Amino acid sequence: MNRDCCILNAGGGAWAFEPLARQLGDALWVEVSQEPRDFNYLLLADDDVAESVNSFIPLASMKLAADKRESARCFATAKVPTPQTFLLDSLEEAQELLYREGSRQWCLKYPTGCGAAGNGTKQKGSL
Numbered sequence: 095m096n097r098d099c100c101i102l103n104a105g106g107g108a109w110a111f112e113p114l115a116r117q118l119g120d121a122l123w124v125e126v127s128q129e130p131r132d133f134n135y136l137l138l139a140d141d142d143v144a145e146s147v148n149s150f151i152p153l154a155s156m157k158l159a160a161d162k163r164e165s166a167r168c169f170a171t172a173k174v175p176t177p178q179t180f181l182l183d184s185l186e187e188a189q190e191l192l193y194r195e196g197s198r199q200w201c202l203k204y205p206t207g208c209g210a211a212g213n214g215t216k217q218k219g220s221l
Contacts, residue, residue, distance in 0.1 A: 097125070098132040098133055099133040100126065100135070102134040102138075102139055104128040105139050106140070111137055114137065122135065135149070135151075136150075136153065136156070188202075
């Protein structure tokens with residue numbers, strides 16, 4: 095294993111991310127550490143540490159990715175095309191939409207593995 099790199103998992107909540115940290119470390123062939131190294135895959139760290147480490151993914155990018163509304167504003171400002179999403183309850187609704195909007199291209203996504211699963215809303219497929 096490369097000792098210059100690590101999965102950085104430090105701070106008050108590190109215990110909660112330990113299984114994920116080990117899984118990432120095994121997959122990436124790097125050690126898990128509570129101390130920053132030259133190159134860090136930042137999983138968790140207190141703000142003062144997170145702001146100062148050399149991370150493979152810049153902290154500003156992680157913050158932007160975590161804020162969907164800010165991401166949407168940035169995409170709109172840069173005129174990045176984004177897909178229109180339809181949440182449908184049944185196959186019949188999907189067929190009706192396809193009939194109504196037959197000239198469009200579609201990507202069907204079933205919500206399995208969705209990060210929002212269990213958020214209190216009814217599970218729906220999106221088209």
